[in-house]
Amino acid sequence: NSDLKPKHTNIVFLKTHKTASTTVQSMLFRFAERNNLTVAFPKPACGHQFCYPNVFSAEFVHPQTQPPNIIANHMRFNRHELQNLMPNNTKYITILREPASMFESLFAYYINHAEAFRRVPDGFMETFLEDPLQYYWPKEDNAMYVHNTLTFDLGGDKDRPAADVAYAQEFVAEVERVFSLVMISEYFDESLVLLRHLLSWDLQDILYVKLNMRKESSKKSLSPALSQKIRAWNTVDAHLYDYFNASLWVKLSELGLDSVAKEVKHLRQAQEKLIKRCFGGQMPLLRSASEIKSKKLRPWQPSENVGIVGYDLPSNISLETKELCLKYIMPEVSYTPMFLHSHLPEPPPLKKKPFSSRLLLHSA
Ligand SMILES: Nc1ncnc2c1ncn2[C@@H]1O[C@H](COP(=O)(O)OS(=O)(=O)O)[C@@H](OP(=O)(O)O)[C@H]1O
Numbered sequence: 042n043s044d045l046k047p048k049h050t051n052i053v054f055l056k057t058h059k060t061a062s063t064t065v066q067s068m069l070f071r072f073a074e075r076n077n078l079t080v081a082f083p084k085p086a087c088g089h090q091f092c093y094p095n096v097f098s099a100e101f102v103h104p105q106t107q108p109p110n111i112i113a114n115h116m117r118f119n120r121h122e123l124q125n126l127m128p129n130n131t132k133y134i135t136i137l138r139e140p141a142s143m144f145e146s147l148f149a150y151y152i153n154h155a156e157a158f159r160r161v162p163d164g165f166m167e168t169f170l171e172d173p174l175q176y177y178w179p180k181e182d183n184a185m186y187v188h189n190t191l192t193f194d195l196g197g198d199k200d201r202p203a204a205d206v207a208y209a210q211e212f213v214a215e216v217e218r219v220f221s222l223v224m225i226s227e228y229f230d231e232s233l234v235l236l237r238h239l240l241s242w243d244l245q246d247i248l249y250v251k252l253n254m255r256k257e258s259s260k261k262s263l264s265p266a267l268s269q270k271i272r273a274w275n276t277v278d279a280h281l282y283d284y285f286n287a288s289l290w291v292k293l294s295e296l297g298l299d300s301v302a303k304e305v306k307h308l309r310q311a312q313e314k315l316i317k318r319c320f321g322g323q324m325p326l327l328r329s330a331s332e333i334k335s336k337k338l339r340p341w342q343p344s345e346n347v348g349i350v351g352y353d354l355p356s357n358i359s360l361e362t363k364e365l366c367l368k369y370i371m372p373e374v375s376y377t378p379m380f381l382h383s384h385l386p387e388p389p390p391l392k393k394k395p396f397s398s399r400l401l402l403h404s405a
Pocket of ligand 1: 226
């Protein structure tokens with residue numbers, strides 16, 4: 042905590058899709074647990090996202106998780122509702138990813154869930170990109186995973202025509218007014234340095250283990266021409282990314298690139314130490330879900346064709362180390378319900394009924 046200011050604890054993290062947001066979310070959950078903070082979780086009817094793709098409403102928040110300090114599950118952003126829900130000094134943070142690699146990840150992940158992708162006869166992203174409008178219907182289920190997903194998550198209009206540059210510029214300006222930090226997943230560690238300074242956090246607070254990765258064989262390399270087609274299809278996202286990538290580097294320069302590089306180096310050293318401690322002295326092997334022994338460490342698999350990899354812990358580490366490390370590698374689908382449960386009151390202990398009343402119940 043370099044400048045000795047108190048750590049900032051009230052945070053909205055807009056968890057965008059396929060941007061390394063699960064890794065950030067895990068970091069926020071661990072910070073909240075260590076500091077006894079309340080995290081707003083979705084009510085059960087919403088699943089682990091806040092009734093996404095509906096626009097966020099405070100009604101989607103589990104009543105036992107209010108008033109919150111932190112909110113970090115997927116949602117479609119709604120500034121007014123969040124401002125009413127969260128404390129006045131809340132900092133707003135989000136993360137963006139380069140649109141071409143993000144779209145490649147979305148296509149692989151949602152190939153069986155988004156109708157637009159399912160309609161592609163040969164299942165190739167290249168075919169989809171030859172004529173996206175042949176397959177895409179803006180109003181159908183899961184259309185938000187197909188077109189300008191970042192813009193949609195941020196509450197914007199995913200279907201604005203590419204020629205409407207004024208809209209993209211206004212939208213960028215609105216995002217900049219609300220968010221104190223827009224992280225960039227290609228510069229994840231540099232973004233964390235900015236986050237640490239913004240929130241007056243320690244190096245320990247920004248430690249992480251990468252989550253929710255696909256196995257190498259599920260990834261496709263993109264030619265420059267294909268990347269260009271993806272950007273042309275997702276123009277508002279491309280506009281957002283270009284603007285906030287540039288603004289990230291302005292912020293990093295203000296901090297001093299040499300001191301940022303030093304902090305990144307320290308972060309990576311601390312991370313290596315953590316990983317060695319958790320995985321018995323060795324760097325961890327990435328495992329497919331079926332190879333992971335512990336059920337709660339298996340990441341969610343969207344389909345057979347795309348492998349999301351995770352980690353297992355060795356059996357020969359101490360209980361204390363195991364408890365620490367579990368929190369770093371637990372996938373969202375396990376961490377969310379476990380943490381939510383810790384916010385809920387203990388159910389009253391079951392009273393043993395006297396023998397006679399049990400008999401009466403039985404005969405009724
Ligand atoms: N630290 C860090 N830096 C850079 N990239 C990272 C990091 N952590 C995760 N990832 C990559 O982010 C992708 C998963 O994103 P999300 O966790 O946001 O996905 S989800 O929408 O919550 O399912 C997923 O991308 P793909 O592997 O291309 O699918 C992860 O590999």
